[in-house]
Amino acid sequence: MSRLPTAAAWLRRDNLRMMGKLLVVVVVMSCFGYALVPMYRAICTALGINVLSLAERQHVVKATDLRNTQIDYSRKITIEFDANARGPWDFKPAKRYLEVHPGELTTVMYTFQNSQTRQMSAQAIPSYAPKQATAYFNKLECFCFNEYTLKPGEQKEWPVVFVIDPKLPRDVKTITLSYTFFEVAGKGHAQAIAVPAAPKEPRT
Template sequence: MNTPRWHVSQILRRDNRLMVGKLLVVVGLMFGFGYALVPLYRAVCTALGINVLSLSERQHAVRAEDVKNTQIDYSRTISIEFDANARGPWDFKPAVSHLQVHPGELTTVMYEFRNIQSRTMSAQAIPSYAPKQATAHFNKLECFCFNEYTLAAGESKQWPVVFVIDPKLPKDVKTITLSYTFFEVPGKKQAELKKPESRI
């Protein structure tokens, strides 16, 4: 028995509408997945402790107005040691190797960087702290580690680290070592030079 053409046409239209509906659902799901990738990526990276170069540092940054009312603990002196590691052909060092500071005291230290290569490069610094329990008490208001930077061949820069040691630092911690490792960021050679952003 032959099916009437109008019936076949209705079936095809119905199938087409069903297919379009399915495709729209797929497109919607893809859009939603793409939209959720950024927070999902951040959550995964934070959980695994990877690729959070500046994110973790920004989370530990404090504002100047939060420090104004901080009481300086003159009864304690903390020795802060500054270290710099260059993972590449460039010069990178702190202006001073160590300082004596009081908890709650606002302190600024300069770091010097020079690109001794014959080409433009982009780089970023990763900080680390010792002992580990001092990390949460080492509050930076301003730091070059918040950003990536591009330097021309032979270019030199000086960048500040403005910090305050939380008076709640455990009493048994007498020395803190702040260490930076400066490494090249691939694929950023044509990026525009960024200026250090103040956290103040």
């Protein structure tokens, strides 16, 4: 006569059945998760919905799409950089001129070195030629009008960040940005007087 399964045996069988069901659910859900992304993209593509992530958008975006629409690419303006050192020190721009589009953000560096054997305090003032261009020369960052103290032989470098207003009259093709660096009165030798930039003929 066969023995009936004990309660413990029935419990083990129930546990094994439940574990098997759970394993099947895990496998099915994993497969569904892997298949969900291509299925979702296929559905959204069919419906015309853009599902690209931000990283994907940045990857496929074209350089032409990143252009500043306020830049006037139909013309170029020659910007000449002038530096006047009113004293025994070195002051000069990194570049003598640049060609820029109106509306284009541009940066140029100026360097200044105190070549004396004493400490000095100085500052710079800007001027523009032709004068009518002054209202269209927008500086976002500039070292002008700030007072700087330099030790003997010390050298500093400053950026000038600017944008030429696209509303600049079309007959203006060359702008001269001139800086005069002079020693601050009462903190060294006699103060030098800044000389505005002389108008120059446009480049051909």
